Amino acid sequence: MRVALIGYGFAGKTIHAPLLRSVAGLDLVQIAHRNQVEDVFANPTVELVVISTPNATHFDLAHRALSAGKHVVIDKPFTVTVEEGRQLIALAAERGLFLSVFHSRRWDADFLTVRALLAGGELGELMHFESHYDRYRPKVQDRWREQAGPGSVIWYDLGSHLVDQALQLFGTPDSICGDLAIQREGGAAVDYFHVVLRYGKMRAILHGSNLVAADPPRFILHGTAGSFVKHGMDTQEPALRRGELPGSPGWGIDPRYGTLTTATESRVVETIPGDYRAFYEAVSRGENPVPAEQALQVIEVLSKATAG
Template identity: 50%
Template sequence: MNSELLRVGLIGYGFAGQTFHAPLIAGVPGLVLAAVASRDAAKVKADFPDAQVDADPYALLQRPELDLVVIASPNDSHHPLARAALAAGRHVVVDKPFTLTLAQARELEALAAQRGRLLSVFHNRRWDGDFLTLRALLAAGTLGRVVHVESRFDRYRPQVRARWRETAQPGAGLWFDLAPHLLDQALQLFGTPRAMRVDRAALRDAAQADDWFCARLRYQRLEVTLSASTLAAAPGPRFVVHGTAGSWVKHGLDAQEDALKSGARPAWPHGPDWGRDGGRSVVTRAVGEALVDEPLPLQPGRYGDYYAGIRDALRGTAPNPVPPDQAVAVMALLGAGLG
């Protein structure tokens, strides 16, 4: 597979499939979106007229020409579809959350190893520009020893919408939707916490699933608070980081999701305007007896790096960008938060 075109089959053409996976796959040289499993063929053909469309996802798995299958269907279907794809000999990418339970995640990890297939999970928020900026800031030691981190996704969506993510079905709710991103980022930065406490609630009128959560992760001499809300008309900062040598505060969400929702199709490598984040980013440090605010430029976001990494991993020239053991670690914390 060193130079040949890799043919990708995408299962699901709802929000995740249409907004994130399809345009990112199509934008990476060496990958082609060859087939899509969807009950709405016209919707797929309007965007990708050359893609084959199967109404049945299991029919797509039998297409011999596919090298990789991407699963972007509802959360409760991730495990059975990924298991079937691996059994069919396909390499597999699964949208987050990996599965509904830790046991399911471990089963898929073992099956992929047994079949010698690549298995990866789409933790795309590792390539948010503000998260990349934070990783660099911590690596440089600018804030000294970090003692407190707040990371949140605040949105204002007071109306419960008619979509599976907001029903009472397994895998629905904000904890399964956004906590995988926040937990994965915390694990990437700080490793496994010594303890975790999670509060979840359904706060909106007519809410059927949790639409607010707060998770508190405790490390040695470090506290990390992860939260998300659908009723934050005045959102708090995306990141607040305090250390022994200063603080960093960043406002606003990464711009890539909104760009993709608006119909942008990013080419990889990304150009200079892709992923540019205009949010306020300030480092505060002591200079003599005074505290001084210094703007910190934000790195651009790079979602395309994930699928470029998948391509290179399949060609044998790079590691899996999100190996299954890292996704299993996220599932361990996600499952613990349901208790």
């Protein structure tokens, strides 16, 4: 399948391009900036367009790509409004085209480990699930992600990962309670979120901040039979930042294991290796790894939490 990549900033250059080049069956033939997209849409040899641009541009570019008869992959978040997502889903269905969203953190090592642990039942009935995306960036940077505007806030940019993972594990919540704030001096966009998803007795807490200097937990789970705590983020994005190739020795291995504690023991749980290539490998086989309908559910949760 011949692929064009629109957007060659951090995500396009560091994440999408190396992954696309690493997967057999996908041929990255064109890279374009936003002011060059007409060349992509007019190119009859391009079959798939990957959109890796600022969040507020996703709808327009995807709509134009689908209208030009191209299959489309959009970096997360899918769109910045629910209505935009619905329109793209309808257009893709009308044209008989593939539409997928790059929720790559379904293939994080720690998330795969948590999913397997829950499936194994060692925690008993889960009562408390906590998922963090914390980092220490006290100074506001001059980039679109930290400027006021649709979809530019940390809740949409990073929270979308945590929401998608929670929906994969637990489905649609009974209710949502969101607390969003701008905490850094000079900030113009939300840089803190604490969102509670209610599932009967169980609570799923999604938390993110740019003012966490300590080593925060990535996952905290408490059940009727035990607890699991895992520190450290997945290693794949840092590896890509260093220029390491997907699939190179040690790819996707997370050396920071989590700890499972029960009434009778405490032991480390080896982390299952992650692999972001799985997304594009599915695309190369003609499968949709993240259907747009699932990504739309993420936007619904993001919107509800933002509304309070």
